Amino acid sequence: MPAVGGGVGMAMPWKVNLKTYDIEVTAIIHRDTVVLGLSCAQLGKSRRGATQPSKLPREQRPWHLSDARHLRFSTARLLLELAEVSAGDRLLDLCGGMGTIALEAACCFPDLRATSADVSQRACQRAEANVAAARSLGLLGLGSSVEVLVRGVSGWTRSSQEFDVVVSELPFGVSISILDSNVLLTALQRVVRPGGRVVLIAPCSESPSIEEHTLSDTWCEYRRCDGNVGGTSVHILYFRRADRAIPGKATAALSSCIALFQHTFNATAARNHGELQGCQGKL
DSSP states (O other): OHHHHHHHHHHSOOOOOSSSOSOEEEEEEETTEEEEEEOOSOOOSSOSSSOOGGGSOOOOOTTOOOOSOOOOHHHHHHHHHHTTOOTTOEEEETTOTTTHHHHHHHHHSTTOEEEEEESOHHHHHHHHHHHHHHHHTTOSOTTOEEEEEEOOGGGOOSOOOOEEEEEEEOOOGGGGGGOOHHHHHHHHHHHEEEEEEEEEEEETTTHHHHHHHTTSTTEEEEEEEEEEETTEEEEEEEEEEOOSSSTTOOOHHHHHHHHHHHHHHHHHHHHHHTOOOSSEEEO
């Protein structure tokens, strides 16, 4: 945002240099709130672009017991906001890993029943340990619970339509070979109730195939925006299962929500990984 950078330049006697700088000012803009701050990352002597993700302070949760790679907690929280998760929802993470998304939801909302499923037994063991820690520390929302299942995406064979919302980070890198868009959308069709919401972080290479599958009458309100997770460019996808009564009917409120989310997600991801897009001044 030029206005933010210009305002900082007027307020502080710092010379702006976008190539070599030792202070980085970031601005996080969400709805009608603007928060300015100084980055604590180690910038190095001379760099182009933003701070390296590995240099940023790690986020912490009292229930998180493993040092293995996981989705940042603030990113998980933002995905829950996009999915409009609320008290009483039944939530599923199809690629749950160590249970980050499910636990973040269960600790934030009361009466929420979350399920974290993953094909990796080792990841599920870590998720179970995290759930046990959250439960013993009294961090789960009142009436909320988290179930951990060792189950791949193809394992959802029963048409239960029991979940209000699915929020997942799909596999990246070498693990992308386990992702099959046909299997994914079939599983979603089986588990998401009419009117239910789906939010996915997807590799850019996979989003066109997913989008193609959402063109059927089963799904509606497909939206896509760009993001950055762990230094990797991704697409954040939102779509909803059509109501039986009014299939495919979009709402103006959702369009507004997606527009707000696109700005907020990119700003927050940039803050987390040092790649703020258009909302920072480098001095």
